Amino acid sequence: MxxxxxxxxxxxxxxxxxxxxxxxxxxxxxxxxxxxxxxxxxxxxxxxxxxxxxxxxxxxxxxxxxxxxxxxxxxxxxxxxxxxxxxxxPAVRDFPARRVQELKVLGAVDSGDFTTAEIRRAIDTWSDWLQRRVIAASDDREVLRLFSELGRTKRIRNTALSSLK
Structure with a gap:
């Protein structure tokens, strides 16, 4: 700044x-x-x-x-x-533009428009922020199980695992 x-x-x-x-x-x-x-x-x-x-x-x-x-x-x-x-x-648009896309994905997961199979295919491309937000918003046991196994970080996997209990 x-x-x-x-x-x-x-x-x-x-x-x-x-x-x-x-x-x-x-x-x-x-x-x-x-x-x-x-x-x-x-x-x-x-x-x-x-x-x-x-x-x-x-x-x-x-x-x-x-x-x-x-x-x-x-x-x-x-x-x-x-x-x-x-x-x-334009020099500072990249990160906010990415967040807009992440919010679209989060909305699709919340509404059930993003299937577990689609999540499995896309999870590696998702930021830690998006993975944590999906876990926090989801009560779908299949989704949480998926993140407990494939989440990018130990924190993400453990949070998903805790949400399953």
Whole structure:
């Protein structure tokens, strides 16, 4: 993260976020930690999300904007996620775009649209995050058994095994 003077449009959006969140006005937003703190608070306030979207688009520090988008993705309707990723600088879109795909898989597993056979074929390509989330969301004993045997890490295998008990 780099400290830089926010542009006038970003500064206006930061002030709007402060107002929506009921925060005391900050004198200096050049410190990226101050912006991060405000963005974090905004991710937890649904009414702030439209302003946060525009702030992410205006944020020149991609290393700051990208994790904000990743945090927001789960709160969004699936059809809204791509717009948030596209609001980012192309140089920092890869990880958020991957998380969008992981959330699609998680939704498919949750709804039963992803069969155990499909999970078996795909499990090696899934991140630890996705594997842990599938285990946490699943009550399907077959799925949990599969993860207890094929999960990428010992932690994942043990969590699945514990969920079977």
């Amino acid at each position: 780099t400290d830089a003077e926010p542009t006038a449009p970003l500064l206006e959006l930061l002030r709007q976020l402060e107002a929506v969140l009921g925060r005391t006005a900050v004198d200096d937003f050049t410190d990226d930690h101050v912006r991060w703190d405000l963005y974090q608070a905004a991710t937890r306030a649904g009414e702030a999300l439209p302003i946060l979207f525009h702030a992410v688009f205006q944020e020149r520090d991609g290393a700051l904007a990208s994790p904000v988008v990743v945090e927001v993705l789960e709160q969004l309707a699936p059809q809204e996620r791509a717009a948030w990723v596209q609001a980012l600088d």
